[in-house]
């Protein structure tokens with residue numbers, strides 16, 4: 596997991612947030628998805644990916660992300676579209692404390708594949724320890 600800078604161009608008309616695959620991030624982007632309308636009390640995630648590479652950017656608003664690589668846990672507060680979380684290895688993640696109007700964008704290197712998810716923490720820990 597790495598915190599990376601995301602390009603933003605701001606002028607009197609507003610803000611443009613830019614991510615170019617294989618240029619700004621070390622993979623081609625095959626899929627994008629956006630998480631929005633999450634109430635403050637909700638927690639999402641509770642999984643890791645076996646292979647999927649991702650960049651997470653809070654386009655507007657803020658949220659917290661817990662990242663656990665099986666050894667260390669980090670909490671990241673994303674509150675600026677200038678900042679992204681780059682995930683290139685299996686990391687258990689939880690997203691929470693979404694602000695009202697928060698839009699969390701995810702750029703991924705693969706299409707959706709449920710078999711790439713590890714949704715059981717004990718299985719994740721065993722996989723990491725192998």
Ligand code: T46
Nearest residue numbers: 626628630639640641642644649651688690701706707
């Ligand atoms: C991630 C975090 C940050 C699809 O059918 N296609 C898709 O592309 C995605 C992303 C999800 N789904 C289905 C799978 C579930 O039945 O949508 C449902 C909700 O997904 P999930 O509970 O996994 O959502 P989050 O917010 O917990 O996790 C999502 C992504 O799934 C995941 O890749 O890293 O955002």
